[in-house]
Structures are given as C-alpha cells and as structure tokens.
Amino acid sequence: MIQARLPLLALLLPLAACASPSAEYPSLAVRDAERWTGTMAAGEAEPYVPVPPGVPTLERAAQLVTEARSLHAEFLAAAPNVRSRVSAAQGASVGSDSWAVAQVAVADLEARRSRVMVALADLDLIYAETSNAGEAIAPVADERDAVAAMVEEESALIADLLARLAR
Structure with missing residues (x-):
C-alpha cells in the first residue's frame, strides 16, 4: 500500500511548483496613511534648584571647621619648636x-596634621551625603575647601622639614 502511494506522490510534487499567486502581494513599505508628520513644541524646562542642606548638617560641618581651626592653630604653635630641632639636626648623621x-618632632607634627585630616574626612563624608541627597553642596564645599587648605599648608610644612632633615 505504501508502495502504491509513492508514485502518486511523485506525480503531485511537480504540480505544486507550478502554483503561483493570482495577484501581487502587498508591499511592506510605509503607506501614506502610516506616515506621521508635524511638530511638537517642547515645554520650557525649569532649572533644578537644589534645596539647602538641613540645619543639623550645616551645624555639624561648622563644628568640624571650628575643630579643624583649633587643631590647625595647635599645629602652627608647635611648628617653631620643630623647625629649631630640624635646624639643629641638619648635617647630623642618620641615627644620631x-x-x-x-624625627620625633616631625612625627608629632604629622600626628597633629592627622587630626585635622580626620575633620577633613568627616567633611568629605558630609559633602558626599549632601550631594547624593540632591541638596546644595556649596555651603559644605566652602567649609571643606577651607579645611583642605589647612591640610595642604601643614603637608607643605612637613615636606619642607623632612627635606631639610634629609640634607
């Protein structure tokens, strides 16, 4: 039975190749009804004005600046004594x-500087938290910059003392 169907199937296959559509298929291009034209005016965007940081944030930042100024004053008060010790050690052999x-005097200055750097690190944290909250960062940035300037001054003085000691 299967053998009788095979020749019949072989005769029907060429007929399928002769089949063609009676009309053209529709185009897939965009039709005129599907085209959309026109203009749309964009609304005027309001500029983003960040809210000022909260009072506790500003108070904490001010407290850190006050603390840093006090520690910086202590650093500057200790600096002349360290300068005189470094001057006395210039030309001395290492280990004398x-x-x-x-070296111990300079290390004491470095320890004093590190306390100012802790205040700067706390201000950096407040700055980052304020920025992440979308609040105005200018008040915190100004205070942070003031403490950063103190740390830079202290670092420059320590670098100078160590350079003089290395001669």
Missing part, C-alpha cells in the same frame, strides 16, 4: 641623637 629628636 639630634636626628632622632628631629
């Missing part, structure tokens, strides 16, 4: 008593 005393 005067060199060791000068």
